Amino acid sequence: MNRIDRRFAQLKSAGRTGLIPFVTAGDPAPAHTVALMHALVAAGADVIELGVPFSDPMADGPVIQHASERAIAKGIGLGDVLRWVAEFRQHDADTPIVLMGYLNPVEIHGYARFATEAVQAGVDGVLLVDCPLEESAVLQPLRDAGLQQILLAAPTTAPERMVQLCGSAQGFLYYVSFAGITGAARLSTGDIAGRVAEIRAKSKAPVAVGFGVRDAQSAKAIADFADAVVIGSALVERLAGADDVQDVTARATAFLAPIRAVLDAH
Amino acid sequence: MSKITDFSVYPDEHGRFGNYGGSYVAETLMAPLAELTEAYLRLREDPAFLAELDRDLKYYVGRPSPIYHAERLSQHVGGARILLKREDLNHTGAHKINNTIGQALVAKRMGKPRIIAETGAGQHGVASATVAARFGLKCVVYMGAVDIERQKINVYRMKLLGAEVVPVTSGSKTLKDALNEAMRDWVTNVADTFYIIGTVAGPHPYPLMVRDFNAIVGREARVQMQEQFGRLPDVITACVGGGSNAIGLFHAFLNDASVRMVGAEAAGEGIGTGHHAASLAAGRPGVLHGNRTYVLCDDNGQITETHSVSAGLDYPGVGPEHAFLKDAGRAEYVGVTDEEALEAFHLLARTEGILAALESSHAVAQAIKLAREYPKDGLVLCNLSGRGDKDVHTIAAREGVQV
Numbered sequence: 305m306n307r308i309d310r311r312f313a314q315l316k317s318a319g320r321t322g323l324i325p326f327v328t329a330g331d332p333a334p335a336h337t338v339a340l341m342h343a344l345v346a347a348g349a350d351v352i353e354l355g356v357p358f359s360d361p362m363a364d365g366p367v368i369q370h371a372s373e374r375a376i377a378k379g380i381g382l383g384d385v386l387r388w389v390a391e392f393r394q395h396d397a398d399t400p401i402v403l404m405g406y407l408n409p410v411e412i413h414g415y416a417r418f419a420t421e422a423v424q425a426g427v428d429g430v431l432l433v434d435c436p437l438e439e440s441a442v443l444q445p446l447r448d449a450g451l452q453q454i455l456l457a458a459p460t461t462a463p464e465r466m467v468q469l470c471g472s473a474q475g476f477l478y479y480v481s482f483a484g485i486t487g488a489a490r491l492s493t494g495d496i497a498g499r500v501a502e503i504r505a506k507s508k509a510p511v512a513v514g515f516g517v518r519d520a521q522s523a524k525a526i527a528d529f530a531d532a533v534v535i536g537s538a539l540v541e542r543l544a545g546a547d548d549v550q551d552v553t554a555r556a557t558a559f560l561a562p563i564r565a566v567l568d569a570h
Numbered sequence: 571m572s573k574i575t576d577f578s579v580y581p582d583e584h585g586r587f588g589n590y591g592g593s594y595v596a597e598t599l600m601a602p603l604a605e606l607t608e609a610y611l612r613l614r615e616d617p618a619f620l621a622e623l624d625r626d627l628k629y630y631v632g633r634p635s636p637i638y639h640a641e642r643l644s645q646h647v648g649g650a651r652i653l654l655k656r657e658d659l660n661h662t663g664a665h666k667i668n669n670t671i672g673q674a675l676v677a678k679r680m681g682k683p684r685i686i687a688e689t690g691a692g693q694h695g696v697a698s699a700t701v702a703a704r705f706g707l708k709c710v711v712y713m714g715a716v717d718i719e720r721q722k723i724n725v726y727r728m729k730l731l732g733a734e735v736v737p738v739t740s741g742s743k744t745l746k747d748a749l750n751e752a753m754r755d756w757v758t759n760v761a762d763t764f765y766i767i768g769t770v771a772g773p774h775p776y777p778l779m780v781r782d783f784n785a786i787v788g789r790e791a792r793v794q795m796q797e798q799f800g801r802l803p804d805v806i807t808a809c810v811g812g813g814s815n816a817i818g819l820f821h822a823f824l825n826d827a828s829v830r831m832v833g834a835e836a837a838g839e840g841i842g843t844g845h846h847a848a849s850l851a852a853g854r855p856g857v858l859h860g861n862r863t864y865v866l867c868d869d870n871g872q873i874t875e876t877h878s879v880s881a882g883l884d885y886p887g888v889g890p891e892h893a894f895l896k897d898a899g900r901a902e903y904v905g906v907t908d909e910e911a912l913e914a915f916h917l918l919a920r921t922e923g924i925l926a927a928l929e930s931s932h933a934v935a936q937a938i939k940l941a942r943e944y945p946k947d948g949l950v951l952c953n954l955s956g957r958g959d960k961d962v963h964t965i966a967a968r969e970g971v972q973v
Contacts, residue, residue, distance in 0.1 A: 359872040360746060360858060362753045363596040369740050381870025407594060407857040409871030434594040434857065438584065456597035460760060465600070483598050484758040 307400035307428045308452055308475040311350055312510045312531065321567045322476075322532030323348055323523075324512055325539050325560060326404060328355035328368060329385040330375030332543050336552045338391045340543070343553035345399050348564030351476075353431070353534065356385050356405030363433045365487030367537040371544065382409045382418070386425040393426035402429040402454055402475070407442075415442055419449035429454050429475045437472055447474075457503060459483050459496070466503065473509035476532060481515045487537030488516060493525040500529045524566040535563065574898050577824035580891065585774020585861075588897065590890035593773040595860045599753075602760045607775045609680050614782060619675065626671050627786065630704065631661045633668075634790045637798060637951070642921040649941035650948030653803065654924075654934075655791050655819065657955045664927065664956030665784060665815045666697035670766055672783035674701035677764035684708040684759070687766045688752040690717055690745030690811070691882035691929065692724025693956055694768030699733035707764075709733040712751045714744040717881050724960055742875040745885050749859055769812025770889030773860030777889050784818025791951060792822045799949060805830040805940050808953035809932040810903060811847065811883035813892045815955035820901060830902075833892060834936035836878035837905025847876035849888040850896050850903035863890040879908035879964070880928035882956075906932040914938060915958065915965070927956035928964065 305313075315322050325344050329337050341352055357375040361368060389401055403422070410418050410432065422430070429452035435443065436456075443453055452475035457466060460483050469477065481496050482488070496513065504511050513526045514534030523533045542559045546552040580587045585607075593603055613619045627633040635656045644652045657665040670687075677685055685707050689695030695711040702709030711728055715737045718725050728735050741747035749772075756765040770777045770784075795802050806823060808816035810833035823829040838846035846852065849864045856865035858873060866874045866886040878884045895901040911928060914935035918924050926934055930953070937952035944950065958965075966973045 357872075359741060359867075360750050362750050362859070363598075363757065365754070366740070373741065376870075376872055381868075381872070383870070408865070408867060408873070411856050411862075412854075412867060412869065412871035433596050434860070436593065436595065436597055436600055438600075439592050439594055458596075458598040458601075460598050460601040462601055462604070469597075480596075480598060483760055485754045488758070 306452055311400050321527040322350040323564055323567055324351045324353055324532050324534040325349050326353040326355060326536030328357060328371035328375055328540055330357060330378060330380030331371040332546050334378055334380055336549045337388045339549050340552050340556055341392045343556045345396060347557045347560035351400045351402060353402045353404045356382055356403050356409055358406040358409060363485055365485040365537060367487045367541045371540045382413050386421050389427055390425040400428040402431055403427055404431040407432050407435045416445045419445040422451055423449045454478055456480055467506060470507040473507050476510045476512045477507050479503060479511055479513045481513055486515055497529045520562040520566045523563045527567050581778055587891045587894035590862050590893040591774060591777055592862055594857050595773045598757050603773055610676055610775050610779050613676055613679060623672055623675055631667050635659050637791060637794045640922050643918060646921050647938050647941045650944035650950050652937050652941050653949060653951045654954040657953060658957035662697050662700050664693045665787060665818060666694045668786055669780050669783040670697040670701045673766040674705050678705055682762060682764035684763045685766050686710045686752050686755050686763055687768060688712045688748035690884055692721040693882060695728050696724050698766050699728040699731035703731050711735050712738050712748040714738050714748050716743040720964060721881055769814040770817050770891060771812045771859055771861060771887055777891055780814050781817045781821060784814050785821040787818035788822030802826055802829050803949040803951035804944055805832060806951045807832045807834060807933050807936045807940060809834045809883060809929050810892060811885045813889035815953050817889060817891055819953040832936060833901055833903040834906045834932040835903055836883035836932060837907045838877040840907055841905050845877035847878045847884050848905045849886060850892060851905045858887040861890045863887050863893045882929040906935045910935040925958035926954055927958045928961045930955045
């Protein structure tokens with residue numbers, strides 16, 4: 305069984321809401337990414353979304369754009385990201401890892417080559433923001449290798465299409481809480497509760513909600529109706545500028561601990 | 571690839587031109603793109619819509635644009651006859667308005683009161699601001715901070731037309747980043763906003779729609795060639811950044827096997843220097859801005875910064891139909907350097923009294939090279955896609971002249 309499925313099965317039987325932090329690989333410093341990943345797990349992460357830096361992140365807000373730019377300026381690419389996942393796996397065989405990013409780095413790396421290397425490194429899923437279901441044929445080598453393709457669903461997704469997405473979902477379905485870019489602050493939980501309930505009823509996979517989750521309070525509101533909460537920009541912003549590995553891991557822990565606490569008190 | 575004889579059937583219903591094109595966008599945009607596709611496929615066959623478009627092209631834009639035989643330039647070069655399709659004579663001074671008029675009419679029919687656009691040289695921004703004023707729409711234009719600096723006149727022009735110009739400071743601060751930012755705006759404001767993309771790139775249906783609106787250039791030219799010269803040209807050429815003026819000229823001739831097509835990309839300081847914007851001549855297939863096409867990127871898949879003396883060609887991707895035509899062997903794509911373009915600019919100015927845009931000067935430089943390959947009675951048709959008034963300061967600065 306894929307690590308993602310196993311983790312969500314565990315969460316379900318324990319009656320817990322999943323916590324999925326996102327960090328950009330190589331930011332704030334390439335040397336600290338693996339330590340940061342372990343710190344996220346220690347602070348209560350159930351799945352890690354590791355961002356693959358891309359020069360033209362069309363769906364991301366300024367926080368993640370700048371994190372990508374910083375990582376790219378240091379020469380970070382897909383090869384480094386896979387190396388860090390392999391390194392992380394030496395000490396953590398259980399926490400699922402989803403690589404999140406855009407299609408071009410994978411296309412240029414080569415789909416078959418990426419599939420082999422990612423599985424070898426210990427990657428469990430990929431979320432390629434600019435690869436909707438209609439264009440996913442190119443990802444067949446990834447699926448064949450056992451990588452799960454995490455799909456996005458959005459408030460603008462039409463009902464017939466939602467049925468299709470729910471039927472194709474693997475790992476978890478990532479529901480984008482509002483029409484906008486990552487990190488924008490206009491979460492309205494009232495509007496999305498009903499929508500997520502509908503999706504959960506139809507989806508083969510658990511539903512995670514992200515975009516606009518900033519702190520314990522907003523995470524708690526989401527936990528009322530989602531299987532997992534994704535939190536990215538607010539965490540990346542908190543980590544920016546940390547200057548040594550202690551600082552990076554301390555900031556990550558301080559940020560996630562209260563969120564984990566409200567999810568568990570839920 | 572097997573030999574294709576009918577190029578008019580592309581793209582397919584998924585917006586694919588062979589291996590290129592498609593809709594590589596975030597889920598949030600799938601619904602608005604589907605809505606736009608549905609609306610546009612209906613409108614492109616709607617006689618009332620087409621009549622309204624034709625009226626504005628005739629009385630507002632000033633079409634048809636003439637084909638002018640540049641006799642003194644041809645004599646100077648000493649080869650075939652060089653003919654110029656005078657898109658520089660359109661209202662706002664470039665081919666860009668063919669597309670913005672069309673898309674603004676689509677926006678109006680779809681009931682969207684706000685339009686957004688990205689711009690590099692500022693020509694598409696000006697053309698968008700112009701049609702927004704013409705149709706009473708609110709207009710926001712995204713422009714890279716670097717481009718704002720080198721195209722100040724066009725920035726002011728947009729403001730005079732009532733548009734808001736938003737500087738983009740992310741990434742390389744040029745056209746590609748302006749496009750990213752416009753996409754982000756669209757994702758956030760899909761309910762009331764229409765995104766007017768300025769070139770034949772982006773997700774389906776943009777490469778189709780922008781091509782359709784620019785294809786009037788080639789349709790007119792095909793008829794004008796028969797009327798004025800009694801035959802089709804031997805070769806046609808146009809500059810290629812995103813590729814909208816080139817596809818506009820090429821499209822009506824795609825099934826005329828006797829007509830050779832050459833796209834002139836910006837070779838900047840030379841393709842060998844790495845400082846260029848020649849995506850087709852020096853790039854590789856990848857995915858950028860919603861479509862699969864040729865892109866300039868490094869081995870990590872990061873899109874690389876481009877260079878061209880002309881802001882309008884300074885783009886690391888290219889329309890997917892051009893990628894398809896290249897692979898199919900139907901069109902050739904070659905690089906023209908900054909120096910060659912500037913030389914052509916001066917030569918055209920002195921021999922014909924026409925100041926061409928720096929973008930279009932790349933096509934003129936290519937037309938001059940092609941004219942030398944053909945006999946005196948040969949016909950080389952060049953798309954003079956825009957006028958050069960906007961570039962006067964750039965040229966003066968480059969040549970050390972205080973204006």
